[in-house]
Amino acid sequence: MKKLVLYAAAVLLFCGCANGQTSSDFATVPPTKSGEKIATFGGGCFWSMSEAMSELKGVNKVVSGYAGGNKKNPTYEEVSSQSTGHAEVVQIYYDPQVISYETLAQSFFFAHDPTELNRQGPDEGTDYRSIAFYRTPEEKTVLLGVIKKVNTSKHYAEPIVTQVVPFIAFYPAEKYHQGYYRLHGDNPYIGSVSEPKVMKFRKAMKAELKPEFQK
Numbered sequence: 001m002k003k004l005v006l007y008a009a010a011v012l013l014f015c016g017c018a019n020g021q022t023s024s025d026f027a028t029v030p031p032t033k034s035g036e037k038i039a040t041f042g043g044g045c046f047w048s049m050s051e052a053m054s055e056l057k058g059v060n061k062v063v064s065g066y067a068g069g070n071k072k073n074p075t076y077e078e079v080s081s082q083s084t085g086h087a088e089v090v091q092i093y094y095d096p097q098v099i100s101y102e103t104l105a106q107s108f109f110f111a112h113d114p115t116e117l118n119r120q121g122p123d124e125g126t127d128y129r130s131i132a133f134y135r136t137p138e139e140k141t142v143l144l145g146v147i148k149k150v151n152t153s154k155h156y157a158e159p160i161v162t163q164v165v166p167f168i169a170f171y172p173a174e175k176y177h178q179g180y181y182r183l184h185g186d187n188p189y190i191g192s193v194s195e196p197k198v199m200k201f202r203k204a205m206k207a208e209l210k211p212e213f214q215k
Contacts, residue, residue: 044120058098
């Protein structure tokens with residue numbers, strides 16, 4: 001039985017987020033619409049995080065990418081090597097008249113396990129760390145407030161270890177990573193790791209979801 005479990009884990013990792021395709025065809029950063037705002041969060045593999053955040057009312061677009069490091073325009077392979085300092089992140093374009101930054105922050109903390117240090121489930125490394133970027137002092141205050149609230153609620157057994165840092169730059173990931181969750185439902189990693197996370201997210205944030213995801 002132990003060998004079977006180890007074999008299953010090995011298969012999962014082989015098919016997991018850490019095994020991207022080789023491509024230099026990057027996505028582009030969309031122009032910001034009038035009245036639109038941007039938020040950037042990292043919580044493990046961006047396949048599930050991108051899907052979860054895109055299901056929220058008021059979210060217009062989510063782009064998977066890299067941030068938090070020191071190399072311009074990194075590739076997936078470079079980020080995965082943990083030599084760039086970057087984490088896998090999602091950049092969210094949202095309408096503040098429909099969804100607040102505080103609600104986005106709350107959603108972020110329910111879209112992954114923010115108590116795991118430098119990993120998410122089977123994915124290990126600083127590139128999978130939990131990290132939240134703020135663009136204004138007000139956003140920093142909101143993030144720290146939400147962390148305190150979630151910790152106090154005991155939603156998680158352990159305290160949140162998410163890094164809260166100022167935003168510097170975002171680099172979009174390769175095109176094949178964009179919308180990966182919906183395009184590759186047959187990937188074992190999606191079914192075993194990403195989908196359960198999205199389902200838990202839907203349960204926690206049901207009132208904030210777009211109608212088609214509230215079922």
